[in-house]
Amino acid sequence: MIRPERIPSTEPTGPTHERVFRALRTRIMHGEITPGQAMTIRGIADEFDVSMTPAREAVRRLTAEGALSMSSTGRVTAPLLSTERIEELASIRALLEPELAARAQPRAHLALIERLQNINTTIEQTIVKNDAVGYIRANLEFHRTLYLRAQAPAMLAMVETVWLQMGPTMSALYARLQRPNAAGNHRTAIAALRVGDEPGLKLAIRADVTQGLRMLSA
Amino acid sequence: MIRPERIPSTEPTGPTHERVFRALRTRIMHGEITPGQAMTIRGIADEFDVSMTPAREAVRRLTAEGALSMSSTGRVTAPLLSTERIEELASIRALLEPELAARAQPRAHLALIERLQNINTTIEQTIVKNDAVGYIRANLEFHRTLYLRAQAPAMLAMVETVWLQMGPTMSALYARLQRPNAAGNHRTAIAALRVGDEPGLKLAIRADVTQGLRMLSA
DNA sequence: CATGCGCTTTTGTGATCACAGACCGGTGCC
DNA sequence: GGCACCGGTCTGTGATCACAAAAGCGCATG
Known part of the structure; x- marks a missing residue:
């Protein structure tokens, strides 16, 4: 060699x-x-x-x-996914990510919440600047930062695999999406995290995950 | 070459x-x-x-x-998994497999149910014969046969990955497990499938998936 | 002008080799 | 007698090559 x-x-x-x-x-x-x-x-x-x-x-x-x-x-x-496949992947996210959030919640201290808020600020900026790649990256960073606290590496790896599979399609989808309201869902998630409202947290995450799906049929 | x-x-x-x-x-x-x-x-x-x-x-x-x-x-x-890791993998199964079962249920016709019953008979035989490998194989075949009807290849692939990760540990676990009651859970699942009882089906599958976990602490 | 057809190029696949580092002996030293 | 050192061997890694098949492409033909 x-x-x-x-x-x-x-x-x-x-x-x-x-x-x-x-x-x-x-x-x-x-x-x-x-x-x-x-x-x-x-x-x-x-x-x-x-x-x-x-x-x-x-x-x-x-x-x-x-x-x-x-x-x-x-x-x-790079695979181009059918609508059913995307719905399926979103379903997996909707099943796993609330669980990850719930597991992270009891271990979430103040520094983490502040970090999440910072990331969310970045997300809002990418939305304003219409920066698709930056938006996706920051959005994933938000979720990963939260889920890392769940101490569930296998589950996180599985979710990351789903992100990976959706990756190429996501940017194509972003083009037809003017103003993703991910930042809003994230804010309610952060608020629920603060007060220890587990059901609220899971709902916010689920909404965040499911939201991107609605623009498919639109 | x-x-x-x-x-x-x-x-x-x-x-x-x-x-x-x-x-x-x-x-x-x-x-x-x-x-x-x-x-x-x-x-x-x-x-x-x-x-x-x-x-x-x-x-x-x-x-x-x-x-x-x-x-x-x-x-x-081959990885040897910690107890937390196994619990985590079982949680993933408990989240995804009921969903797969629920999606398969409306498409399940009589021939499928009969096939499931046949497989379950095989499972009972492997239990009697204390055939660990045969038991695992038949058990996975039962689940896969059902989930194939869900028309959710990505979700099924994800679950299979979990099975794969648990594989080496499962047989080691089987050694200390005398009589798995998987067959019983499968029977109630089949019964729920017959009458179209979705909540019952999901519960039976969840119980079946979670059951193997209890012997860890025992 | 469209459509097969044959050739050239590209591309994945698998085998083989050189090399570096890890592993596993034994052997000598303390 | 225990432990550190040192040699050979094993093992993963990456480069390179031969080969078959597929893909692109131009040309001739209807």
């Missing part, structure tokens, strides 16, 4: 295939990939300046998570 | 890495792997008479699903 230069840099660390994997994964989750967009393993390898092997493994992991879909001939594309 | 013999056999079809992947996956899901058991990529490759490449990809996909865990140095083992 040829290692032309040994860079002791402060890069993310980890094997090459993981670096490629993480880069592609966040790209997909943030909606920076157009649904139906075709990708080639060699193209990915060239882009990251690695050989085919790690690129292939990254693609495999992503297809295993449903983030990418692979035709029978092996062509790799 | 050397293809020593072109076998036009009726084998499962598909690329080599997928064949290896499926074989390992069902092996793990059926609890035929001891938790903590170490595996090597070269060992897998030798066992299936393939090179390292497809073996590696199969392992990657499985680790991506949480079916295998990989240490920082790259050693591959």
Whole structure:
């Protein structure tokens, strides 16, 4: 194996295939990939300046998570989801995320709530600026920040997989959505978090998750 | 690449890495792997008479699903789950599977119910024979057969991932469990299915999923 | 002008190899 | 006798290559 230069840099660390994997994964989750967009393993390898092997493994992991879909001939594309599939994924979110929120609630201290409020401010700014990618990223950060307190890594991983699968479609959906009221739902969630109102919290999260679905039929 | 013999056999079809992947996956899901058991990529490759490449990809996909865990140095083992992790996975099942059952219920016709009853008979036999692997396999087949009618592939895939993660631990758990009453829960589920009692069906499934958890603390 | 058809290029797949680091002995030292 | 060190071996990682099949494409034909 040829290692032309040994860079002791402060890069993310980890094997090459993981670096490629993480880069592609966040790209997909943030909606920076157009649904139906075709990708080639060699193209990915060239882009990251690695050989085919790690690129292939990254693609495999992503297809295993449903983030990418692979035709029978092996062509790799970002999946474009049918309406039923999106409804299904939203249902999963609606089932799991309130539970995660409820589990996080007793452990949520003041610093966390303030962080959530800050993130929500960022979300409002992205809405004003019509910044789709920034909105998706901040919105996910809000949810992840809350759910991390739930101490339920498997459940969080599962929800993240759903986010990942919806990623490419979400940005396409954002285009036809002028003013998402996620910030409002988040505010009521934060308020419920403050007073320890678990049913209210679960309802707010469920509403937040379900809300994006309504624009599908519209 | 050397293809020593072109076998036009009726084998499962598909690329080599997928064949290896499926074989390992069902092996793990059926609890035929001891938790903590170490595996090597070269060992897998030798066992299936393939090179390292497809073996590696199969392992990657499985680790991506949480079916295998990989240490920082790259050693591959079947994960041994903490009690909290098992509780968490069971919670996911308890959230998703009743929903799947409810979605399957309006589409469940008589032939399906009879198939479920047949599978349940098999389950009872495996209990009598103390056949752990057979029990797990039949039990999963019962649930999968029902959920396939839900027409919710993403949700089913998610639940299967959970089954996969619990696989190695399940068989170890079965050892200390004399007579699982899954068959009883399944019977009430079937009865609820017959009369179209959705709340009863969801409760029966939830009970069936949660039941296995009680023996953890015992 | 549309539509097959054959060729060229591209692409995924799997095997093989070189290398670095981890693992696991034994062996010598304290 | 216990423990640290050191060697060989094993194992994961990544690059490279050969091959088959699919995809793109131009050309000739109806």
